[in-house]
Amino acid sequence: MSYQTLLFDVVGDIATLTLNRPATLNALTGAMQQEMLAVLARVRDEPTIRALIVTGAGRAFCSGASLEAMIPAPGDPATPGEVAGRLMREVANPLVLALHSLPLPVICAMNGTAAGGGIGIALACDIVLAAHSATFALTFTPKLGLIPDLGVSWHLPRAIGWARALALTLTGKRITAAEAVKWGLIWGCVDDEALAGEARDLALRLARLPSHAITEVRDIYILSETATLIEQLEHEAIHQSSLLDRDSFREGVKAFFDRREPVFKARQFVSHPDDLL
Known part of the structure; x- marks a missing residue:
């Protein structure tokens, strides 16, 4: 095009x-x-x-x-x-x-x-x-x-x-x-x-970052703009608990013990681009 x-x-x-x-x-x-x-x-x-x-x-x-x-x-x-x-x-x-x-x-x-x-x-x-x-x-x-x-x-x-x-x-x-x-x-x-x-x-x-990394980091920093320390610590706990159960964390741990760089999956197709607005 x-x-x-x-x-x-x-x-x-x-x-x-x-x-x-x-x-x-x-x-x-x-x-x-x-x-x-x-x-x-x-x-x-x-x-x-x-x-x-x-x-x-x-x-x-x-x-x-x-x-x-x-x-x-x-x-x-x-x-x-x-x-x-x-x-x-x-x-x-x-x-x-x-x-x-x-x-x-x-x-x-x-x-x-x-x-x-x-x-x-x-x-x-x-x-x-x-x-x-x-x-x-x-x-x-x-x-x-x-x-x-x-x-x-x-x-x-x-x-x-x-x-x-x-x-x-x-x-x-x-x-x-x-x-x-x-x-x-x-x-x-x-x-x-x-x-x-x-x-x-x-x-x-x-x-080479995990496909979700940029959105997760943006989100947690935006939350910090208005959160108290107590609130932000809870936000961290919620997000981190979810991320620890993802394939990217498992790949990072495996790569660490294999003494190699992690290889993270590509992004998944997004069917509704208007979602971001």
């Missing part, structure tokens, strides 16, 4: 989704977001795919939402706010949830600048690995008088704390990949020319 705004390929059990509107710094149109949703449904339903890399073509990762997407079509009586609200509820928000809920590890190989909603796409991935030249720019408030969206308002304060999140949002200060690592916003940064190889090596490593 071919796409107008994306590139998509699968090599072995690693899939790569590339935002492919380099002339606009990969600005997010409604059409691009619809194509991304289609690709993520395809990835979700293909059990041979065990990790996904999300990256951008050209010198930017993603410059955020295309302002043209907010302009009502000729004859459409809706206001720009109504157009944007509809696009967010029908496409952008489901896209963030789809990325955040894929039953396999998702790596953002951030090849260049992420601005506005582009930061939301990056942070919806499980691990962000950035090129040294990459930067983050929260342009919503100082440039447009808007609030962060595409999940940025949820991810950012959890990653770097209230004080830094608020200051970055109000000032629009651009931070480097190295600063983002230091602040705990992303996992790491590497030399620009090494990004693609490092991202693939990481994807290959994560693809």
Whole structure:
């Protein structure tokens, strides 16, 4: 299947989704977001795919939402706010949830600048690995008088704390990949020319995990955001009791005593991709 705004390929059990509107710094149109949703449904339903890399073509990762997407079509009586609200509820928000809920590890190989909603796409991935030249720019408030969206308002304060999140949002200060690592916003940064190889090596490593591992780890950390220590300990007991009875644990124990690396089963086919929404 071919796409107008994306590139998509699968090599072995690693899939790569590339935002492919380099002339606009990969600005997010409604059409691009619809194509991304289609690709993520395809990835979700293909059990041979065990990790996904999300990256951008050209010198930017993603410059955020295309302002043209907010302009009502000729004859459409809706206001720009109504157009944007509809696009967010029908496409952008489901896209963030789809990325955040894929039953396999998702790596953002951030090849260049992420601005506005582009930061939301990056942070919806499980691990962000950035090129040294990459930067983050929260342009919503100082440039447009808007609030962060595409999940940025949820991810950012959890990653770097209230004080830094608020200051970055109000000032629009651009931070480097190295600063983002230091602040705990992303996992790491590497030399620009090494990004693609490092991202693939990481994807290959994560693809060897038990098929359910990523969803279990996401779930337990999300629960910890609102649980007391007593509640979280009980959550751990419930989840761990279930996991200890799974084939993956039995394979891990056997591999330990056999002095070899464990070999975990591939994912099972998912028949209803809309379940994640």
